[in-house]
Every structure is written in C-alpha cells, then in structure tokens.
Amino acid sequence: MHYNWNWGIFWETSPDGIPYINTLLIGLEWTIATAAFGWIMAMVLGTIAGTVLTTGNKWAVRLATAYVELFRNIPLLVQMFLWYFVVPELLPEAAGNWLKSLPNASFVTAFLALGFFTSSRVAIQVATGINALPRGQRMAGAALGLTPTQTYRYVLLPMAFRIIIPSLTNEFAAIIKNSSVALTIGLVELTAATYSMREFTFQTFEALTGATIIYIIISIIALLVARFLEKVTAVPGYITTGSAGSGGH
Numbered sequence: 001m002h003y004n005w006n007w008g009i010f011w012e013t014s015p016d017g018i019p020y021i022n023t024l025l026i027g028l029e030w031t032i033a034t035a036a037f038g039w040i041m042a043m044v045l046g047t048i049a050g051t052v053l054t055t056g057n058k059w060a061v062r063l064a065t066a067y068v069e070l071f072r073n074i075p076l077l078v079q080m081f082l083w084y085f086v087v088p089e090l091l092p093e094a095a096g097n098w099l100k101s102l103p104n105a106s107f108v109t110a111f112l113a114l115g116f117f118t119s120s121r122v123a124i125q126v127a128t129g130i131n132a133l134p135r136g137q138r139m140a141g142a143a144l145g146l147t148p149t150q151t152y153r154y155v156l157l158p159m160a161f162r163i164i165i166p167s168l169t170n171e172f173a174a175i176i177k178n179s180s181v182a183l184t185i186g187l188v189e190l191t192a193a194t195y196s197m198r199e200f201t202f203q204t205f206e207a208l209t210g211a212t213i214i215y216i217i218i219s220i221i222a223l224l225v226a227r228f229l230e231k232v233t234a235v236p237g238y239i240t241t242g243s244a245g246s247g248g249h
Contacts, residue, residue: 009203010210020197024210027193032218034110034179034189039172041115046122051152053127064123072120077181079117084109084185110182110189118175125167129160162233169226173219190214 010021052064071079084106088096102108133156141151161168183192194211198204 003205006203007206009201009206015200023193023197024190024214027188027190028214030107030187030189031176031179034107034114034182034187035176037111038114038118039175041111042118042122042175045115045119047126049119049123050126051157053123054130068120068123071116076113076117076178077184080110080113080181080185083113106182106185106187109185110179110187114175114178118171121171122168125164125171126160129164130156132163133159165226165230165233169222173222176218
C-alpha cells in the first residue's frame with residue numbers, strides 16, 4: 001500500500017473555514033464538557049446509591065441494587081440510543097417535541113446517559129469503600145452521639161473516598177473515553193471530529209494519530225491529578241483499592 005503522509009494537514013483549512021487542528025480542539029471541548037457534566041452527575045447519584053447500599057433498610061437497598069444493576073448491565077451505546085430516540089416518543093407529545101427541539105439535544109442526551117451509566121459503577125466503588133472501613137468507625141460515630149446521617153457525612157464517606165480515589169480515577173478516565181459513543185447520536189466530540197477530518201482529507205492515519213495524542217495527554221493529566229490527590233489524602237494504615245496508575249479499562 002502506498003500512502004502519502006501529510007502532517008501539515010492539521011494546519012490546512014477545513015470546509016468550516018478553520019484549520020483542521022481547530023476542528024479537533026473544538027471536538028475536544030465537547031468531549032471535556034460531556035465528560036465533566038456526566039462525571040458530576042455520576043458522583044452525586046453514585047454517592048447516594050452507594051451509601052444506600054450500605055444501610056440496613058431492606059427496601060432502600062433493593063431499590064439501590066435495582067438502580068445499579070439496571071444502568072450497569074445495559075450497554076452504554078444502547079442507553080444512549082434509548083435516551084435519544086425512544087424516551088422522547090414515550091413522553092407526552094408536547095414534552096417529547098420539547099426534548100427533540102433542544103438546541104443541544106445530543107449533548108444533553110450524551111451526558112445524561114454517561115451520568116446514569118457511570119453512577120452505577122461509582123455506587124459500587126462507594127459501597128466498597130464504606131464496607132472496607134472497620135465496624136468501629138460506625139460505632140464510634142454512634143458513641144459520639146452522631147445520627148446515622150451525620151456518621152455517614154462526617155466519618156464514613158470522607159474515609160471511604162480517600163480509599164477509593166484510585167478506582168475513581170479509573171472511572172474518570174473511562175468516562176472520557178466513553179464519551180466517544182456520543183458520536184452515534186450526532187454529537188461532534190473529539191472522535192466525531194476526527195472522523196470528519198478523515199473523510200474530508202483521506203489522511204486517516206494523521207487524523208487518528210492526532211486524536212490518540214490528545215486522548216493520551218488527557219489521560220496523563222488525569223493520572224497526575226489522581227496521584228496528587230491520592231498522596232495528599234492518604235491515611236496511614238489504610239489500604240487502597242488500587243493504584244492511580246493501574247488502569248483498569
């Protein structure tokens with residue numbers, strides 16, 4: 001196969017009137033925005049569901065388990081399609097039309113799907129972190145006169161999050177990579193921008209190499225931040241569930 005390499009393609013003008021490198025950077029902005037919104041949503045819902053999993057309320061535990069199993073076992077691609085194509089059809093006509101007419105419907109759908117999917121995985125991490133703590137932590141909170149809610153807020157959750165920082169780092173790296181699925185519902189994030197560049201220029205290897213380098217840079221930054229957090233929040237004597245550099249996805 002004879003292939004004409006052209007690394008200068010990144011500075012040539014795209015049909016949008018901007019250099020292709022800017023096309024990739026705009027895609028990167030959408031990738032980061034999608035992952036960031038999805039991550040915030042995942043942390044909130046995942047913390048709530050994970051905490052409920054460790055309580056003694058039987059029905060609450062069953063509901064949290066159902067939530068986790070529902071969103072964890074359905075492939076992200078399927079969830080993305082369900083949220084984007086099926087849910088608007090199931091809602092009342094006015095609500096469905098409103099969803100379809102949102103200016104950034106694909107972006108909203110993408111971070112919602114990522115948020116629900118990742119929250120189920122975060123819930124497992126949070127529950128594991130709480131269960132890894134000695135029973136004396138919970139008893140000490142009660143001995144101090146704290147309510148169960150206060151014990152979770154001031155004792156168990158702060159300690160649990162210190163333990164699970166490495167595994168949460170892996171989830172954060174995963175949500176950035178999973179955001180590429182959003183191209184299937186029309187969001188022009190980094191991977192979609194790469195495909196667009198490839199289709200217009202036929203410089204496949206250069207486009208994919210550029211996207212790969214950008215993804216690697218993001219992963220390295222996330223890894224360095226995680227190692228810093230792991231170092232400053234480490235509690236002597238407590239084991240961790242993994243390492244920020246262990247990957248996992």
